[in-house]
Amino acid sequence: MSSPRKTSPGKRMTAGLLVMxxxxxxxxxxxxxxxxxxxxxxxxxxxxxxxxxxxxxxxSSRRDR
Known part of the structure; x- marks a missing residue:
């Protein structure tokens, strides 16, 4: 079985901005x-x-620092 996909927040923002x-x-x-x-x-x-x-x-970018 394959693991479920996780969409990164950056991809969601990009998709949402294109829709807008x-x-x-x-x-x-x-x-x-x-x-x-x-x-x-x-x-x-x-x-x-x-x-x-x-x-x-x-x-997430602040946690990575």
Whole structure:
């Protein structure tokens, strides 16, 4: 059996930031559509991923010193 994968906080931050950038483009080019509302909700979820990953990365880098 293989061991479960662990995603590093840096990869989570990068993925979340890419999602946020894509969603900002949707909001820019389709501001009045229902897709823009969905993009806003998905963007908030992405922020919920980015912020804890940032703090985990910050704390792990301080522990490594």
């Amino acid at each position: 950038a894509g969603l900002l483009l949707v909001r820019e080019f389709a501001p009045e559509s229902p897709i823009a509302i969905a993009a806003l909700i998905i963007g908030l979820i992405a922020l919920l991923i980015i912020i804890p990953a940032y703090f985990r990365a910050l704390l």
